Amino acid sequence: MEPDRWLGVELRHFAALEAVAHTASFGRAAARLGYTQSAVSQQIQTLERIVGQKLITRPGGPKAVSLTEPGEVLLRHSHAIMARLAAAQADLSALADGTFGTLRVGTFQSVGSRILPLLIRHFHEKLPDVRVQLVEAHNDEDLLALIERGELELAFTTLPLEQGPFETVQVLADPYVLVVEAASPLARSGRLSVRDLAGVPLIAFHSCRSQRALEGAVQAHGVQPEIVFRSDDNGTVQGLAAAGHGCALVPLLTVDTSDESVRVIDMTSQLPPRLIGVAWHRDRYRSAAARAFVELARDQCAELQRATLSAA
Numbered sequence: 001m002e003p004d005r006w007l008g009v010e011l012r013h014f015a016a017l018e019a020v021a022h023t024a025s026f027g028r029a030a031a032r033l034g035y036t037q038s039a040v041s042q043q044i045q046t047l048e049r050i051v052g053q054k055l056i057t058r059p060g061g062p063k064a065v066s067l068t069e070p071g072e073v074l075l076r077h078s079h080a081i082m083a084r085l086a087a088a089q090a091d092l093s094a095l096a097d098g099t100f101g102t103l104r105v106g107t108f109q110s111v112g113s114r115i116l117p118l119l120i121r122h123f124h125e126k127l128p129d130v131r132v133q134l135v136e137a138h139n140d141e142d143l144l145a146l147i148e149r150g151e152l153e154l155a156f157t158t159l160p161l162e163q164g165p166f167e168t169v170q171v172l173a174d175p176y177v178l179v180v181e182a183a184s185p186l187a188r189s190g191r192l193s194v195r196d197l198a199g200v201p202l203i204a205f206h207s208c209r210s211q212r213a214l215e216g217a218v219q220a221h222g223v224q225p226e227i228v229f230r231s232d233d234n235g236t237v238q239g240l241a242a243a244g245h246g247c248a249l250v251p252l253l254t255v256d257t258s259d260e261s262v263r264v265i266d267m268t269s270q271l272p273p274r275l276i277g278v279a280w281h282r283d284r285y286r287s288a289a290a291r292a293f294v295e296l297a298r299d300q301c302a303e304l305q306r307a308t309l310s311a312a
Contacts, residue, residue, distance in 0.1 A: 008050050011085065014078040016043035020056060021075050024064035047074075087150030091285040103289045104133045106143030106155030109234055110253040111276065112136060115156075115172075119300050123293055130289045138232040139208045147281050153290045158210040159275040167282045169294060171301040172253070173273040175308070176214065178265040179241045179248040179255055186247065187263035194221040194270045201228040201246035203237050210274050214249065217271050225249075238262060252308065276301070 019029035020040065030037040048055050055071035067075060093101070107116060112134070120132050135152060137143050143155035148165060159170055178197075180186045189196070197218065204227050205211045218225050228246045231237050234254040241248040242261040249267070251274040257264055278294050280286055 005050055005052075009047065011082070013043050013047040013050075014081060016040050017047060017055065017071070017075060017078055018082070020044060020065060021067055021071070024066065026065065083149045087148075087281065087284055090150040090153075101289075102131045102133050103154070103287070103293060104135065104152045105293065106135045106137065106140075106146060106152045106157075108137060108140060108143075108156060109232070110174075110251065111156045113234070114253050115297070115300065115304070119293075119297055122296050122300065126292055126296070127289055132293075138206065141209065144279060147279060150281075150284070153280060153284075153287065154293060155279050157277055157279045158208075158213075159277040161279065165282050166279045168277040168279045169298065170275055170277045171297050172276040172305060174251040174253045174276055175266070175268045175273045176249060176271045177252050177255060178267055179238055179250060179262050180265065181242055181244040182261050182263050184244065184247075184263070186265070189265070191269070192265055192267070194218055194223055194267070197225070197247070197249070198223045199226060201226055203227075203229045203231070203240045203246045203248040205237065205250070206230050206232050210251070214271070214274075218249070221270070 015033060016029065016035075019032045020026060023029045023032060026037050026040050026044075030040045033040065035043075044056055051070070051074065053070040054068050055074060057066045057068055059065065116134070123130070123132060135143065135146060135155075140155065140157040143152065144157060144161070144164060144166065146152040147155055157168065159168060161168060178186070178192060186192065186196075186200075194217075202225050204215070204225070215225050229237075229240050231240070234250075235256075237248045237250060237254070238256060238259060240246065242259065252264075253274075253276075255264060278297055280290065280294075
């Protein structure tokens with residue numbers, strides 16, 4: 001078919017395809033879009049004529065409609081196109097706002113409790129008319145998806161990233177430590193090797209990129225981690241360790257070091273640190289507010305890094 005024919009594809013055609021795919025019904029798709037059923041049917045027919053392939057299977061009667069294999073392929077491209085449209089809308093809004101408006105930042109628990117409070121205070125001192133809106137997640141992959149869809153300008157993440165439309169800057173190297181019950185014999189051991197953890201019950205976070213990398217690093221030492229509990233709450237992980245249910249091999253940033261019911265054993269020489277960075281979409285406009293936030297994050301994390309090294 002002639003490539004020029006594809007220039008007739010319109011965003012409303014993709015909207016109709018996504019609505020039909022989501023609802024499995026032309027009638028429900030029409031209600032979702034605020035169109036008549038015949039209008040949705042016509043848009044799908046037009047899209048099929050342009051691309052030259054059948055996209056929807058229409059069984060007739062009350063049976064649900066479904067996408068053909070070409071329809072599924074085109075739907076994936078439709079999602080990407082609609083996401084870029086949302087990103088373009090967000091870009092223009094950010095450009096119009098300048099140093100006003102809202103900066104949407106994704107974060108996870110340890111950054112939210114240890115880095116963000118002071119960082120946001122310094123940011124508001126510099127740009128008092130910009131409101132920081134936080135979106136929290138246990139898994140930074142969810143935050144990266146929000147950046148890709150244009151719903152976040154920035155997100156804290158662990159590094160390195162897998163392939164994607166992102167740029168990053170590293171702000172902190174967060175060392176791994178072993179948190180043990182204060183009365184545990186391990187608390188008197190000083191420095192431990194990873195091999196000493198063979199057969200030791202461990203408390204860990206749920207599966208995420210950094211946790212998978214940590215468990216891989218432990219396995220590289222010939223030790224299969226014996227995980228007895230998992231939680232995404234830092235306090236729960238430390239509380240379980242304090243009660244003697246196991247030891248927690250965790251990043252230092254997640255630990256309340258003032259808790260006298262536990263002992264914190266440095267594992268820096270044994271395991272590579274968790275690298276924390278800030279990510280943004282490489283193809284999107286980055287506002288002055290976003291650039292200022294990243295620079296302040298780098299400065300504050302550098303101070304935190306120096307304080308950590310001094311205490312070691």
